[in-house]
Amino acid sequence: MSAAAGSNGKTAAAAKPKLAIFGAASCGGCDVAIVNIHEHIVDVANAFDIVLWPTVMDGKYSDIEAMADHEITITLVSGSMRTDETVHLAKLLRRKSKFVVSFGSCASEGCIPGLANLSSRKEILDTAYSTTSTDNPDGIRPIWEFQAPEGVLHLPEFEPVLRTLDQVVDVDYTIPGCPPESNQIWAALEAVVKALNGTGPLPPKGAVLGAGESTVCDECARKRDVKKISKFVRVQQVAHFDPEICLLEQGLPCNGPATRNGCGALCPAVSAPCIGCYGAAEGVIDYGARLMAAYASVVEAMKPEEIDKVLDGIPDPAGQFYRFSLAGSLLRSGRSAWQNDGE
């Protein structure tokens, strides 16, 4: 804790580099993945003075505010920028940190919360507060500012468009994954610890840590032959998939061709198609565009009507091509997210 370290003056703890782990709009899975590095978490605690990790321990934002600029050595930010509070804290941590790491899919490309960018703020609040599954007879909605007898209270305001961390602050490194695989987290942290000890090179700015530079297909053990797809199927429509052959060749929309490797191709190994949680492969500007190019190349149809019939097998193209990457895509959102709906 920073307060303890500060009061002890120049103790060993105070000399350790400081680490902050902050979750913005996230599910907490990234924090679980960090803890899941098992006994290495002790090495992390030995190597760093953990000044903030709200999921795991107490820590005060006021302590962070009181720090000098760049006092924190590394900040891991998981989660996307959903409210003005998360944006504020991301900017605060950026100012106080030497290195900011975009940790996990939410921070890096929006992830599942980013699919909210297909809806307007009004539609999202209607779904959350006014659908039949919500017991809300008085139609109560959150208000961002409330005049209480003691003073004005503020709730974090829901922003119209969810953003990725690098759309809000400067990001030094990215660790992809939903969540990042624990062995990869440790590998990335170890590289940084070594660099701090002077026993290893510091990764170049902008580097993607804890992942490969190719695609999931490269890591996938399934056999690939000539890809020709005359029909897309959904996983529940087929009783048995061949365990040896590429899932895409069997008609299952698998996102492997566009997705960065590093996960070990765990999903296709158990006949589940890759859904793209490790984000865009090296050099890919727009994840969905790469995947569309790959799918369209292997569809076996020449006439527009035939092509349409095959493409009907992908009923939700936005969800298929941008499940994890909508907020970080070239278009960033659907139109309704940024249309003013008066909410």
Added chain:
Amino acid sequence: MSTQAPVAPAPVEGAAPATTTFEPVIIGFTCNWCSYRAADLAGTARTKYPPNVRLIRLMCSGRLDPTFVLKAFSEGADAVLVSGCHPGECHYIEQNYKALRRFQLLQRTIEALGIEPARLQLVWASAAEGVRLANEIARVTEEVRAIGPLNWPAGDIVDLDAVDLSAAWEATGGDADGPPEAPGGVNPDHAAGSLPAAASQPAAATQPAEASR
């Protein structure tokens, strides 16, 4: 933070004021072997087509990466025209079928994201069809003019301090609230490689979003 809400565009129908006609920006991807030569032929034959289209030559319509189309939309294009050899006449045997399938898949995806499918059009034109290509460009231009500007605000949701942090720090003098919200951001990925055609547009016609801000 209402300042971060991207500015909504004018209503789509009848958006153009009566005094100034809306001039859509259309990025046209043409094939080296047919449609680019058709455009060339239209030029030598002095056949006029609307200057709204900015033609970019590819070696084949099959070279069309969907990224090009999305980048065009995200950086201010109102429509994208893809043009290649007629089916069966591809210089590279069958790559124009690839273009056709990408086009159909892209149309479905942009529709799911709220972009009118008519903003992405496919026209086959052989090297001899200069007049036909000119007519098709005119047709697409009028269709897009009727739909109105796209004004996709993708760049606006990025803070300027994401681009140059040190400058942003200096601007705030260490204020804990961070730099003031940028009125419109620039995607650092895009700054270096913006569409060359878009840069040459008259500001009033091509950047209505900028003008209204």
